[in-house]
Amino acid sequence: MTTTRTGVLAAEVADAAMACAARGWHVFPLQPRDKRPLSQFTDWEAHATTDPARIRAFWERGPAFNVAVACGPSGLIVVDLDTPKPGETPPPEWALPGVNEGADVLAVLCERHGEAFPTDTFTVTTRRRGGMHLYFTPPPGNELRNTSGRYRTGLGWLIDTRACGGYVVAPGSYVDLPDGAGPYRIVNDVPPAPLPAWLARLLTAPHQVPSLGANSDAGTVADLPAYVQAALKGEAARVADAVTGGRNHALNKAAYNLGRLTGAGALDHETAAAVLFEAAVVHFGPTRADVTPAEARATIRSALAAGARNPRTITRGNPA
Structure with missing residues (x-):
């Protein structure tokens, strides 16, 4: 059985994939030590599976492919609380005392909306210290899409969400990239809670088409x-x-x-x-x-x- 430099065995990530599938989550392989899908999995949302036979057949042939969870087919929305890359500073609206990473931004949002920080849900720590994935189930009948904290339709600086059309690196994977290396580990092993209603409202608020620059003569x-x-x-x-x-x-x-x-x-x-x-x-x-x-x-x-x-x-x- 193959192994990486960190000692992560192909059998271990195969078990991680099986554990996700046992929860009803659809999985597909990522490149070893990476967050990108394999080249043959460009249509990864359609190929993601919960079939144990398919999972074992793929992962047991090695190498230690990382595992991804396709959020849409899995009935998940994942709030990704990131940490800044080296040299990254907050935009003016988030340049606040004590706001250093995505978890701090979410804490501020909770305070502004009079809500508690949503800790009682399935939670995974990510490769950079302070990063977390909070797993939720989406509101019934509402197909949420991905958002980015760097875009005005997102929740805030360093907070992304992954839902229909998105995926997350699953626990049991190990990512080693220039901007950070480390494992993805479960730290709160409970069923995903329903997405808090106030977060759902923020994510379903009407969004505008990106506007044109002030100097454009192309009209509006x-x-x-x-x-x-x-x-x-x-x-x-x-x-x-x-x-x-x-x-x-x-x-x-x-x-x-x-x-x-x-x-x-x-x-x-x-x-x-x-x-x-x-x-x-x-x-x-x-x-x-x-x-x-x-x-x-x-x-x-x-x-x-x-x-x-x-x-x-x-x-x-x-x-x-």
Whole structure:
């Protein structure tokens, strides 16, 4: 049986995957010591499984693939309380005394809303000291999506949420990346509690399409037809919600789809590019798992052009 430098055995992560499946959580493999899916698992949400035979067959062949939990199929929403990367400082609205990491931001939110810190739920510590995953079940009939603390639709600095369309690294995994290394360990082994109603309200509040920069001459989103506004909102959400391993694919697909509208004359290129770039800002960062502004601009430019070469056919009776 294979082992990593940290002594994590393939059999151990296989057991971790089985333990998640026994809870009814759908799992799939990540690269060893990493947070990214394997190349053959690009459609990971569809391939995630609770089948013990499939799990054993995959993980027991080694190496020690990390384990991911697909939140949507598992009926989970996970609040990810992160810690700052080296040199990272809080934005002005969170530059408060005692606010140093995601758990502090959540504590402030609790205080502002007159609520207790949600400790009585399944909890995992993450690779960087102070990081935590709080597992919850979502509100019935409400399909929540991912949010990022670096985006205005998120809960706050260093707080991400993972739900439909997202995944988290499962307990029993070990991640070793330039911005931090360590295990994911269960510290409160209780069933996930229902997502507190006040957090659900914050996560379901109406969100606006990313606005254009003040110097843009492309007009405003509000000036566009309703079906174009809906397309912009949907594709911006696709980009902002994308997870590690699928970010460039999501941006490429969103830009291609909007490019088809620009090719049809329903949307101007500048508006599409501006909205996509602002949505991609949540993924900008210094590590290989992040996206750079130059990469985002290049993807947007090429995919918009490709989409424009295959314009949508839009009729008055069926504008969508």
